[in-house]
Amino acid sequence: MTHDLDPTTDLSFTRTLAAPRQVIWDCWTNPRHIPHFFVPAPHKVTEVEIDLRVGGRFNTTFEVDGTLMDNKGVYLEVMPQEKLVFTDTYTEGWKPASEPFMTAILLLSDAPDGGTIYTAIARHRSSASRETHESMGFHDGWGTVATQLETYAKGLST
Secondary structure (H helix, E strand, O other): OOOOOOOOOEEEEEEEEOOOHHHHHHHHHOOOOHHHOOOOOOOEEEEEEEOOOOOOEEEEEEEEOOEEEEEOOEEEEEEOOOEEEEEOOEEOOOEEOOOOOOEEEEEEEEOOOOOEEEEEEEEOOOHHHHHHHHHHOHHHHHHHHHHHHHHHHHHHOO
16 A cells, blocks of 8 residues: 555644654554553543454544544554554455545654654545544644654653
8 A cells, every 4th residue: 555645635744753663563553552542632542452464453432522432444554563554444354334534554664863753644535534634633633642652652662
């Protein structure tokens, strides 16, 4: 899967995180870590299911203002410590979702100082979906998640 950006359908940002790439990878691929960073506080992750393989599930449930939200998806690509691609377009067993929203692409590489260059891409089916996600606060939300991830991962790597 390519990560060439299409400005009409894709949103992205890149940040250098002060934690080693292996730790960032572990945070994204181990269900015990996901609740510590995956949604902007004060929202909470209440359940996580990970089957880390192409076609395997990446299901989360989170609580937003007292409302539980289920997100079911699958992994499309898994390149250890480098790339993680998941989508809500399908659920486990390649069953199409009724209302898919996006495909997420996470790219990780080593930063010169021992940290991680972290790129998050949200790929949408249409420009309208991209615009909706942007107006929902993609940059602030995913930026907050990256900050929470960095803080949590630094605690694991010390």
